[in-house]
Amino acid sequence: MNEHIRALIMIIIMGAATFATRIVPVLIFGRKDKVPGFILYLGRTVPYTAMGLLIVYCLKDVSLLAGTHALPEIISLAVVTATYLWKRNTVASVALGTVCYMMLVQKVF
Amino acid sequence: MRIGKKECDAAFRASLPIMVTFVILGSGYGILMEKHGFGPLWSVLSGIIIFSGTVQFVSVPLLTGGSYLMAAITALMVSARHMFLSLSMIGRYRSEKRGKWYLFYALCDETYALLSSDRYPEGVDISGYRILVTLLDQASWILGSFLGGVLGRHLNFDSRGIDFSMTALFTTVFIQQWLDAKNHFPAILGLVATLICRLLFGRELFLIPAMIVIIGTLTVMRNKLEPEGGAGDE
Numbered sequence: 657m658n659e660h661i662r663a664l665i666m667i668i669i670m671g672a673a674t675f676a677t678r679i680v681p682v683l684i685f686g687r688k689d690k691v692p693g694f695i696l697y698l699g700r701t702v703p704y705t706a707m708g709l710l711i712v713y714c715l716k717d718v719s720l721l722a723g724t725h726a727l728p729e730i731i732s733l734a735v736v737t738a739t740y741l742w743k744r745n746t747v748a749s750v751a752l753g754t755v756c757y758m759m760l761v762q763k764v765f
Numbered sequence: 766m767r768i769g770k771k772e773c774d775a776a777f778r779a780s781l782p783i784m785v786t787f788v789i790l791g792s793g794y795g796i797l798m799e800k801h802g803f804g805p806l807w808s809v810l811s812g813i814i815i816f817s818g819t820v821q822f823v824s825v826p827l828l829t830g831g832s833y834l835m836a837a838i839t840a841l842m843v844s845a846r847h848m849f850l851s852l853s854m855i856g857r858y859r860s861e862k863r864g865k866w867y868l869f870y871a872l873c874d875e876t877y878a879l880l881s882s883d884r885y886p887e888g889v890d891i892s893g894y895r896i897l898v899t900l901l902d903q904a905s906w907i908l909g910s911f912l913g914g915v916l917g918r919h920l921n922f923d924s925r926g927i928d929f930s931m932t933a934l935f936t937t938v939f940i941q942q943w944l945d946a947k948n949h950f951p952a953i954l955g956l957v958a959t960l961i962c963r964l965l966f967g968r969e970l971f972l973i974p975a976m977i978v979i980i981g982t983l984t985v986m987r988n989k990l991e992p993e994g995g996a997g998d999e
Contacts, residue, residue, distance in 0.1 A: 667828070674817045678848075701983050709849075750930055
């Protein structure tokens with residue numbers, strides 16, 4: 657039973673830390689009646705920078721020099737890009753890209 | 766806030782790629798939890814309290830060992846990017862009433878990708894739509910982790926590479942933003958600055974320097990990017 661209490665406390669601590677990262681900016685900049693213009697400016701521009709950041713974050717363990725030389729990633733990203741430009745269908749592009757990647761890492765490389 | 770059939774339809778359609786991915790990735794988490802001796806209800810509890818895929822995966826080995834302090838520091842480091850995302854949603858969510866705190870608490874990368882685009886289906890109530898999208902994403906993650914915990918032992922499915930679906934999702938959003946944007950500087954900045962920081966600082970530490978470089982560059986470039994100065998603030 658002690659182990660369960662320990663696990664529960666662990667989940668609560670990590671949940672609180674995660675919640676803090678999501679809420680602290682709001683508590684600092686979002687409480688006033690008027691949100692500062694600079695924060696609104698970041699709101700308009702950051703989303704366009706954030707996707708690049710998240711893509712690199714997802715690929716952080718990939719190496720061009722070692723292992724598969726990032727070939728599964730490059731090929732699958734090309735599939736995602738080409739199909740999205742062609743059909744503009746997120747579900748189809750994500751599904752095709754993921755299936756392609758899984759085949760490549762499981763069967764080919 | 767209005768939540769009617771129209772909002773439900775629109776939110777479901779927009780969230781579908783995220784929901785499918787979350788059910789699958791969530792089940793991967795549920796299976797891992799099960800292997801460490803934590804059943805499906807533990808996964809559900811964690812999905813409600815933590816609700817961050819990366820933090821939840823990292824938390825699994827810590828549940829049985831490891832110090833509370835290290836766990837807190839790890840969670841802060843892994844989810845520091847949320848500060849970056851929340852910061853840029855303050856303007857969008859400022860007029861939200863009842864749902865505001867839920868929207869921030871459950872703002873994961875994928876929900877952010879969808880709701881920071883400001884592309885709303887025509888005629889829907891924006892508040893209701895935002896709540897439903899956020900809720901559907903979280904519910905799918907929790908459902909997936911529950912199913913993984915229940916079925917995990919009976920499934921014999923090689924899921925290696927399945928997490929590429931996140932990369933693929935962010936890539937489609939990146940392309941759509943590229944097509945929509947007049948100025949491509951922010952998109953290039955995000956990609957290049959993060960890449961350079963990844964090479965300079967290594968895989969564990971690069972995110973925080975990358976966010977500092979991005980915000981710093983945007984600050985310096987404000988007059989170039991928005992020469993009219995603050996237009997569109999209201």
